[in-house]
Amino acid sequence: MLPIKQVHHIAIICSNYERSKWFYTQVLGFTIVQEVYREARQSYKLDLAINGLYQIELFSFPSPPPRPSHPESCGLRHLAFAVTDIDSAVSWLQSCQVTPEAIRVDECTGKRFTFFADPDGLPLELYEM
Template identity: 70%
Template sequence: MLKLNKVHHIAIICSDYERSKRFYTEVLGFDIMQETFRAARQSWKLDLSLQGVYIIELFSFPDPPPRPSRPEALGLRHLAFEVDDVDAAVHALQAKQVSTEPVRVDELTGKRFTFFTDPDGLPLEIYER
């Protein structure tokens, strides 16, 4: 059987590199580990970490094709982040003009959560610890 240790990173392709860079760093609080421009591909690659853990590769490419990203579309459903307090996280997001859905309770775990989107409409979730 294949032995996986952990998720290494999540790759996200964005339509507006500077807008998404600001969102992931200034709104969500990720730290920049490394930023690289790949001239041959006309592409930026931004390595982002959260509390010292490498998590996201943010890419820009010229004219990427659209992809459905609604929570119920085939493929990646959403990306979820754990928070200590959903209400505080919602308040922090809304203070940065990020709209959130109403807070719900997971019927299986009893934990509170809500959804919002990144600048390209990728569904993101905050889930209470």
Template identity: 70%
Template sequence: MLGLQQVHHIAIIATNYAQSKSFYCDILGFTLTSEVYRETRDSWKGDLALNGQYVIELFSFPFPPPRPSRPEACGLRHLAFSVADIDQAVAHLESHHVPCEAIRVDPLTGKRFTFFTDPDGLPLELYEA
């Protein structure tokens, strides 16, 4: 048996590291736990935690290629975050000028969800727990 225990982290490449770091930390509420500039790669790497748990590795690289399409390109479709109150979460995002799609209901679970994007247009989801 392979013995997987949990997802360790998610890696995201940003076109503007400072803007994305501000988005994930100041708007979404992640905490920057470590940060390093890798001179040989002209790249920043920040480790972000959510509620004390390391979750996202945020990178910058010079001139990364764009994502092929949203969200049905082959590969990772989106990153989803659970929230207790989706209306409150949407209001918070919109107060920071982050537009959200209309809230929908999952026909299988009856739970409410919506999508929004990070500064690079990466699809993110809020899913009411």
């Protein structure tokens, strides 16, 4: 068996670096660990942390092709983030002009969750713990 310890990071490619940087830091509240401009690739790489843990790499590239989110297809479906109070999290998103779906209840766990999208339409989920 492969001795995997944990998920190290999630890489996201965005179409508008400044817009996505603002969304992930100001709306979702991730902190910047490191920001690097890679001139040879004309690309930014922004390392982001959630509660002090390095989790997300945000990349920009010139003219990346769009990724369809609907209809659902093979591959990564969405990223889910744990919250303790989904009602206040939804209120925060709405105050930032982000429109989440209606809160639903997971039929398997009884926990509440909702979906919303990042600036490029990447499906994101809040899951109440």
